[in-house]
Amino acid sequence: MNEYTLPIIFGITIGTLTRIYMLRTDYRQYPTYLHGKIIHTALGFIAAGLGSVAIPSILNEEFTAITFLTLAASQFREVRNMERNTLTELDSYEMVPRGKTYIEGIAIAFESRNYLVIFTSLVSVLGYLLFNIWVGLIFAVIALIISRVLMSGGKIGDIVDVEYIKPRFDGAGLYVDNIYIMNIGLPQRQEEVLKYGMGFILKPKNFNARSTIANLGQRQAILHDVSTALGVYRDSGTPALVPLAKRDLNDGRVGVFVLPQEKNIAKALKIIGAVPTLENAIRMPTERNASEERSQT
């Protein structure tokens, strides 16, 4: 036992608890129960350890110990690879796949959450050493709040207006509003599609949103989330019953066609609104003009 033992234990505890707090199993059914959670709690513990020893080593004037943190960076990049590989492997067996963009987003989140754990542990140990355990706790809470803000991204509902439209057939062509979805030839398939199908129009609120929802990964994420939450009327070997999202080239609206098991319009609207905007899909074409104008003046 030395003067740093308690602060380090404190930091590790706070960090691990932060990781557990951020590790929520939600409608995405990810991480899966127990084993997936154990892996991430263990990695969170390692991250917390790394964050906790940083301040004591600076105070001991052992600056080389800080290089240890670079080890953390490569360690957690590995976490991202691991998540990406697992999810990509599993994706081919999903009824409605997540899509590469969504997977990348989830993998990034797993990596960055470990860095947030390092940050939380570091800050709380700093508070403990400079003042006392109570200040350490306050620092930990503040860091937790910052982490929470950082880890919650935007939602589709913020950038588009969602509207329910009943899908219709024009000949063999399936339409949602005026957006062509696909050609379904067999009359009995058409009946199924009209019976179970739901159509939604996503109307972008501005020019940036238009590019963001045009992204194929973002559209796949919407289809995946709706299908996970409401079930899907589909089996392998029925490609005609696949949910699709197509774009109106004139004004950038996106027509979403899904075949849920549970036809609940209000719930579906809520789910589409709550789909995360994937950070890899976000585009800001208007920023280009703004920055050019700034550089000219």
Add this chain to the structure above:
Amino acid sequence: MVLEKYILAVITTNPSKVPSGATVFSCENKEEMESIAANLEAILDGIAHALNEELYVIVKH
């Protein structure tokens, strides 16, 4: 081999209209055409698309 966007079969009631080079099922009437298209759709894991009233294609997507 993985096929993408490929016409697997053509089902028609008017054989004079179909191109060569595809597997053609010529049928007597619309009912027969629809039932064959439905079966082929299930067998081939493709989608039956209607090009017009007398011509269906099964496409692998």
